[in-house]
Amino acid sequence: MLALRDLQQRFYRSLAAAPGPMASEHFDAALLALVEGGRSLDARARLDVYAQMYWARLHDVLAEDYPRLAAILGPERFRNLACRYLAAHPSEQPSVRHLGSEFAAFVSIDPDTRDVPFAGDLARLEWARLAVFDAPDAEPLRLEDLRAVPADEWPALSFALAPAVRVLRAEWPVHDVWRSLAGHAPAEVAPSTVRPAYTRLRVWRTGFMVYQASMDAAEDVALACVVAGQTFARICEALATVVPPAEAARTAAELVLRWIADGILIRR
Amino acid sequence: MATPCPYLGHGVGLRSKHFPRVLDGTSDVAWLEVISENFMIRGGRPLAVLERARATAPIVLHGVSLSIGSTDPLNERYLTELRQLADRIEPAWMSDHLCWGSVGGHYAHDLLPLPYTEEALRHVVERVGRVQDRLGRRILLENVSSYLTFAHSAMPEWEFLAAVAVRADCGILLDVNNVYVSAVNHGFDPVRYLTAIPADRVGQFHLAGHSDKGTHLLDTHDGHVAPAVWDLYRVAVQRFGRVSTLVEWDDRIPEWEVLCAEADRAAAIEAEVLGGRCARSA
Numbered sequence: 001m002l003a004l005r006d007l008q009q010r011f012y013r014s015l016a017a018a019p020g021p022m023a024s025e026h027f028d029a030a031l032l033a034l035v036e037g038g039r040s041l042d043a044r045a046r047l048d049v050y051a052q053m054y055w056a057r058l059h060d061v062l063a064e065d066y067p068r069l070a071a072i073l074g075p076e077r078f079r080n081l082a083c084r085y086l087a088a089h090p091s092e093q094p095s096v097r098h099l100g101s102e103f104a105a106f107v108s109i110d111p112d113t114r115d116v117p118f119a120g121d122l123a124r125l126e127w128a129r130l131a132v133f134d135a136p137d138a139e140p141l142r143l144e145d146l147r148a149v150p151a152d153e154w155p156a157l158s159f160a161l162a163p164a165v166r167v168l169r170a171e172w173p174v175h176d177v178w179r180s181l182a183g184h185a186p187a188e189v190a191p192s193t194v195r196p197a198y199t200r201l202r203v204w205r206t207g208f209m210v211y212q213a214s215m216d217a218a219e220d221v222a223l224a225c226v227v228a229g230q231t232f233a234r235i236c237e238a239l240a241t242v243v244p245p246a247e248a249a250r251t252a253a254e255l256v257l258r259w260i261a262d263g264i265l266i267r268r
Numbered sequence: 269m270a271t272p273c274p275y276l277g278h279g280v281g282l283r284s285k286h287f288p289r290v291l292d293g294t295s296d297v298a299w300l301e302v303i304s305e306n307f308m309i310r311g312g313r314p315l316a317v318l319e320r321a322r323a324t325a326p327i328v329l330h331g332v333s334l335s336i337g338s339t340d341p342l343n344e345r346y347l348t349e350l351r352q353l354a355d356r357i358e359p360a361w362m363s364d365h366l367c368w369g370s371v372g373g374h375y376a377h378d379l380l381p382l383p384y385t386e387e388a389l390r391h392v393v394e395r396v397g398r399v400q401d402r403l404g405r406r407i408l409l410e411n412v413s414s415y416l417t418f419a420h421s422a423m424p425e426w427e428f429l430a431a432v433a434v435r436a437d438c439g440i441l442l443d444v445n446n447v448y449v450s451a452v453n454h455g456f457d458p459v460r461y462l463t464a465i466p467a468d469r470v471g472q473f474h475l476a477g478h479s480d481k482g483t484h485l486l487d488t489h490d491g492h493v494a495p496a497v498w499d500l501y502r503v504a505v506q507r508f509g510r511v512s513t514l515v516e517w518d519d520r521i522p523e524w525e526v527l528c529a530e531a532d533r534a535a536a537i538e539a540e541v542l543g544g545r546c547a548r549s550a
């Protein structure tokens with residue numbers, strides 16, 4: 001007989017030891033000795049029901065969180081990748097919502113995805129969209145709020161990003177890959193046809209909808225200033241390094257208006 | 269303690285596929301049950317949907333990760349977030365499962381079986397007390413489907429479940445499908461199970477579909493309630509009287525009307541069995 005804690009440790013280790021048909025090879029012998037067999041299933045087969053469900057359930061969570069990565073890798077490669085990840089990163093949170101939090105970083109260095117060099121960036125985009133989906137709600141800054149600000153107070157004005165915004169910088173045009181995979185068979189996006197291109201993205205939520213857009217250098221620089229809590233005057237100064245100085249203030253104002261239209265700014 | 273649960277009639281589990289029904293105001297059903305962990309988040313569409321649903325029907329929070337039987341310490345952060353959700357939603361009641369799912373800080377995200385020993389009983393009873401204190405309310409614990417039993421169990425599952433409920437002063441969410449699945453998998457009489465459960469502890473029934481794998485039944489929640497489970501539901505209604513009943517459907521989720529038709533069928537069976545009788549049987 002095993003103490004309850006010992007039993008649970010052996011049970012969990014048995015489930016998580018290995019995926020697939022070889023799972024039962026790794027079952028704990030002392031645990032198996034405690035499992036009652038039956039007419040249709042012996043003890044090992046009974047424990048194997050749980051082992052198969054463990055890997056299948058967690059694989060399904062990752063496939064749901066990373067649908068486009070799963071599509072481009074195909075079912076078998078994605079399943080193998082997911083199993084390697086789960087072996088290295090067992091769940092440590094009560095909610096499966098957090099299961100894939102390290103997946104993008106894992107994919108980026110996984111040797112089996114080298115022929116899909118944008119896999120890590122694509123995974124980061126998919127995770128950013130999830131993060132935005134259920135980020136805290138916030139009251140966005142409105143155009144009327146800005147109109148109430150006297151002109152002489154604009155230089156000292158500062159903003160903050162709404163919680164449901166993420167900025168992503170990638171080596172690959174993953175927003176294009178993401179879009180081209182939507183609703184298409186994976187074979188229609190051959191990894192070899194994707195060319196590297198430095199890409200800046202912002203991902204945000206308006207109402208219940210998640211959006212993403214590529215940013216040019218000016219928007220990237222200006223948004224970085226917002227994230228850093230800098231004033232409108234500092235945003236203009238920073239923009240003067242990427243657009244003609246005479247156009248910096250106008251560009252800054254246009255960007256602020258665009259961000260307000262998208263609902264991604266809140267009061268600081 | 270009598271069960272803390274008012275009678276709500278026959279409801280369905282709300283999953284994201286049917287969020288649009290809530291948002292457009294056509295989720296006409298007696299009550300809704302949601303998976304607590306799916307809403308222990310900070311904002312966005314799921315919480316907005318839940319608040320909208322709460323305005324139209326009673327909500328029950330049904331957890332899957334309490335891991336009441338685990339030998340790990342209770343997850344204080346989880347309990348804090350669950351309490352916050354409960355304070356926000358004011359559910360009709362809250363429930364989780366009589367099982368364990370985590371050890372050594374790792375979560376299996378499954379409903380794993382306990383040995384039915386005095387050690388496990390004492391352990392679970394003590395933790396239920398602490399959880400109920402933290403949540404500020406009594407909870408219901410659900411019997412799970414299982415695929416194995418332990419040779420050193422000192423009592424059958426139904427005795428363990430009843431003892432937990434009485435000694436911890438909590439309620440029972442009696443999953444009729446799970447009773448049937450486990451009965452087939454382990455070769456016991458499901459009616460004997462129902463007979464051993466104290467009627468005044470049963471606050472809710474679950475109904476769901478399962479899959480026949482040839483060698484065993486698997487609790488898949490991906491189809492209609494099986495005929496044998498409907499039969500057992502009749503026995504449950506006969507034994508326990510009017511108890512709020514919930515149809516779970518988690519995979520290959522059908523259209524809203526199909527889901528609600530399953531709840532309507534449960535209501536019709538209840539009416540047929542009880543006729544005008546409303547009181548619980550003792």
